[in-house]
Amino acid sequence: MKSNNLLVISNDFPNADNKYVREIFVKEQIMFLKEYFENIYVVSPIAIGMEFLRKTHYENYRFENIHVYFPKYFNCPLFFKYCRDGWIYFEEKAIQKLIRAESLQFDLIHAHFTWHSGAVAVKVKEKYNVPLVITEHTSQTFTDAIEKKETQFIRSWNLCDAIIRVRKGDIPLFERVGIPLDKVYYIPNGYSHKSFLNLDSQNSRKQLGLPSNIKIILNVGNLYDEAKGHKYLIEAMNIVIKQRKDVLCFIVGGGILETKLKKQILSTGLEDYIKLVGSKPYTEIPLWMNACDVFVLPSLSEGNPTVMFECLGCGKPFVGTKVGGVPEIIVSDDYGLLSEPGDPNELAKNILSSLDTSWDTKKIKEYSIQFTWGVVGKKILKVYSKIGATSLRLCVD
Incomplete structure (x- = not known):
């Protein structure tokens, strides 16, 4: 050249x-x-x-x-x-x-x-x-x-x-x-290993002003496309809270679907369990990843979602759906759990299971290095x- x-x-x-x-x-x-x-x-x-x-x-x-x-x-x-x-x-x-x-x-x-x-x-x-x-x-x-x-x-x-x-x-x-x-x-x-690395969970929560004594479920993504499956995450949370109340789901991202999702949250009485926090600076996302107990991406279709790799890079378990390239990456229950797309019952089951699992953070992090x-x-x-x-x-x- x-x-x-x-x-x-x-x-x-x-x-x-x-x-x-x-x-x-x-x-x-x-x-x-x-x-x-x-x-x-x-x-x-x-x-x-x-x-x-x-x-x-x-x-x-x-x-x-x-x-x-x-x-x-x-x-x-x-x-x-x-x-x-x-x-x-x-x-x-x-x-x-x-x-x-x-x-x-x-x-x-x-x-x-x-x-x-x-x-x-x-x-x-x-x-x-x-x-x-x-x-x-x-x-x-x-x-x-x-x-x-x-x-x-x-x-x-x-x-x-x-x-x-x-x-x-x-x-x-x-x-x-x-x-x-x-x-x-x-x-x-x-993903960038310099940005998305394993940090102390409690310290990350403190920096974000999040409670320290609950289980945090996280989703990150723009609210532009219904294919991201936010509707099913909300439906799944309605099932989750019937099993345990010590949970809080944060949805990070903004877009035209925000009003629709707010109405769904209110209509199901989940305003105390699901928080739409809007878009956040990209430099802040690693803190959110490290503050959570489990990351959830309930997509109906995907190519190869970057947030999946970022989640693994922070040593966090990934709960997602069997779409696109996701099953090629989450090849073991050691790294996360997958459900069929559009199935809130199975998604809720996997969220509950992930919250009860003692995940090997080091193993997840080591696996992520290849990405x-x-x-x-x-x-x-x-x-x-x-x-x-x-x-x-x-x-x-």
Whole structure:
């Protein structure tokens, strides 16, 4: 590689202070990768009007050798269903304008999510003739793309140089749409071991102002998508409190579902047992993880949830559902318990069981080491090397 610069294209990206944390795992990943490049350019195009809808503001920023850009572009909701080529056209136009204005030079592209970043990245690859890696993170979206043989997905996978899939069990599905498996790699998501480490539980509770004499159940996630299963967590808690009253469930995160969930909590009389505490700074999440007795993620669908790895990194048991890549990580009852999605009775049973279990924190923590960005990142670097990033080979061999 001549300049050894990486261009990252992502559907979303945190702002400078991490108060907006969508796709925080992409930022955490490049925090490891930055050591192997002169510069990393992150481009996350923002549709005009999206700042208003998300109630946030995007400004370009830089830290160390990472340059983050949020170019604005025109989009239309109808493009999602009726004219995806129009979506790609306007987004690619905004990226090309940015590349010219900033005189960006890069030798490798990594796109996160096939739609829509991967589809746009293919256009950029064609113009600049550089290798392209696409990481596919989604669950239901991916499955639908395979079953419906969606053109934008298949074209992107055919024209990129390598595909990273976060769920191992999905890899054979690529053959159904004619994608050779020798260009597909299984690499799970990871977590920052420097941020998510085992801390004293009582001290963490003290810093957060949480009670010390109860069992704390924790969920962390944005309240935008019903697929995250918050409804079933509330239903499960209604069952849990009939068995024991010394519990308190905290749901950390904000979004459009907050009002609906508040009504559900009130209608079931659980306001003393479930607290919606809103969004919290990302730097505060490790304290919440360490303050809890058990972490619960009741999702109806998932790719490879970052919070699962962060939970394990803090030595905490994970109670979740058998969706996406979760069963590939929680392979033993030593690390957590899994239930069928959408089943509050089984979820409640696992929550109660987890609260009665003496978990081996050290064993959970040791298991999590294989998912740190240091380990996962080196696997990504090897993929880069295989598709032409020759200057990286000495770093990862």
